[in-house]
Amino acid sequence: MGSRKEFLSICALGGLAYPFAKTGNRNESGVNDRQSSSIFNVTDFGAKGDGESFSSDAFQLAIDAAESAGGGKVLVPSGTFILEKTPLIATGVHLQGMGPSTVLRGHRPGNERGAALISNKGQHAPGYDGAHSWSITDLAIDSPHTNGIVVTHAKDVFISGIYGIDAWHHFIDTAGLNILCENLFLTGRSGTSTFQIDSLSSAQTIWDGQQAVAPLRDGTDTKKLILRNSIITATAGHTGDGDQHDVSIHFHGDDTSDFVFSDLILGGARYGFYQDPGTRYQDMLISNVLSRNPDSAIWLGHGLTEQKGLIIRGLIHDPDPVQELQRERGSIYFYGKNDVQISDVQCHGIKNGVTKYGIKFQASEKVMINNSIFKSESSGTAVKISDQLNQEDTRCKHVNLHGCFIDGYENGITFDNRNNGSEVWERMNSYINVQNRKSGKVNS
Numbered sequence: 001m002g003s004r005k006e007f008l009s010i011c012a013l014g015g016l017a018y019p020f021a022k023t024g025n026r027n028e029s030g031v032n033d034r035q036s037s038s039i040f041n042v043t044d045f046g047a048k049g050d051g052e053s054f055s056s057d058a059f060q061l062a063i064d065a066a067e068s069a070g071g072g073k074v075l076v077p078s079g080t081f082i083l084e085k086t087p088l089i090a091t092g093v094h095l096q097g098m099g100p101s102t103v104l105r106g107h108r109p110g111n112e113r114g115a116a117l118i119s120n121k122g123q124h125a126p127g128y129d130g131a132h133s134w135s136i137t138d139l140a141i142d143s144p145h146t147n148g149i150v151v152t153h154a155k156d157v158f159i160s161g162i163y164g165i166d167a168w169h170h171f172i173d174t175a176g177l178n179i180l181c182e183n184l185f186l187t188g189r190s191g192t193s194t195f196q197i198d199s200l201s202s203a204q205t206i207w208d209g210q211q212a213v214a215p216l217r218d219g220t221d222t223k224k225l226i227l228r229n230s231i232i233t234a235t236a237g238h239t240g241d242g243d244q245h246d247v248s249i250h251f252h253g254d255d256t257s258d259f260v261f262s263d264l265i266l267g268g269a270r271y272g273f274y275q276d277p278g279t280r281y282q283d284m285l286i287s288n289v290l291s292r293n294p295d296s297a298i299w300l301g302h303g304l305t306e307q308k309g310l311i312i313r314g315l316i317h318d319p320d321p322v323q324e325l326q327r328e329r330g331s332i333y334f335y336g337k338n339d340v341q342i343s344d345v346q347c348h349g350i351k352n353g354v355t356k357y358g359i360k361f362q363a364s365e366k367v368m369i370n371n372s373i374f375k376s377e378s379s380g381t382a383v384k385i386s387d388q389l390n391q392e393d394t395r396c397k398h399v400n401l402h403g404c405f406i407d408g409y410e411n412g413i414t415f416d417n418r419n420n421g422s423e424v425w426e427r428m429n430s431y432i433n434v435q436n437r438k439s440g441k442v443n444s
Helices: 004-012 056-068
Strands: 039-041 050-054 072-075 079-083 093-096 102-106 132-143 149-167 172-182 185-190 193-197 223-232 245-251 255-266 269-275 280-291 296-300 307-317 330-335 337-343 346-348 357-362 365-370 373-375 381-386 397-402 405-407 411-416 425-428 431-433
Touching: 039 056, 056 072, 056 079, 056 093, 185 193, 193 223, 193 269, 223 245, 245 255, 255 269, 269 280, 280 296, 296 307, 307 330, 330 337, 330 346, 337 357, 411 425
Parallel strands: 039 072, 050 079, 072 093, 079 102, 093 132, 102 132, 132 149, 149 172, 149 185, 172 193, 172 223, 185 223, 193 245, 223 255, 245 269, 255 280, 269 296, 280 307, 296 330, 307 337, 307 346, 330 357, 337 365, 346 373, 357 381, 365 397, 373 405, 381 411, 397 425, 405 431
Antiparallel strands: none
């Protein structure tokens, strides 16, 4: 793939040229045409989908047979298969179920919890030198004692048609390169985050039948990931707090780039997208997202400054009603971003709750907000612009708001920065109607 800008421009135009496997042509199921005649059924290797028998060894034998044949399809028929160890997918292998009737469930002895339900070979290969050109499609994860699909040191990965019923922490956890995830239905229960974008620095363990085994933790990040056409609305699982857990999509890596998120429905967690403090994510496109997450649809901070390239378009944040204030609530928050384009978003205030802002950003430059709607019933500020977290932070400057509709907030636009509005702000063709007109001036 070319540069970061090429990556985003190709995706934005809808002409995605995704680099799946580098050898052979792929059919509709994602398997190389030259491999599609090689089918290995896990039941032929001893797996039983009776919901009781351990089947990990049979899965691994089928995967190894496909690998030895130069790649192929490992078929998992309908049934509930218990995986007491973590099977590892190999290069060129496509693991395919029969849809939601194929259920994978992990087993952990005693009070042990966590580690991957299923992962890939090459756990101790550096960088992205683990198994490549593999896929998992068309199955359900109902595994409250384990995590789900964990991508580790891998590249050119395809994950599709996954039905998330229950998972310990994450249904999908990635640390790899060139990953395409689509048609995910993660609507059950999960722990701290439903879909996690990771780096190899702390977690990502597999289970060998007796204990969790860590991969090579060399800091390898997830890079060049696409998540599209999916519903991610899982509520709190066994590690959660009440009905909601933390995050639908969690940025948990370190310093990385090139992400596309499109055509998503999010909910069930406090945040839709959440970026950990001290991280750097660049060149990101978020498009056509409906978020019902009550705290924020997008919360990208407090990461490092000078994170370049953020496009948000076609977002609707219509948060679910809440009873108690958990955190400062608003639709979109970002920190330390340069070259930001926000267009065609709708930010609705919290129903029966306190709304702090529609969009808030700090230490960011070259921010353009176009053709967007901000509506609140009683409180908050539509657009908050601030330099600070720390005195040394980059100033906000070069901000343009064009063609926007602001209605019902206590304040329209506020500044909290050392520029005092100079060289910062341009407002064109926007309607601003606030409840308290004295405090609702554009530069209050």
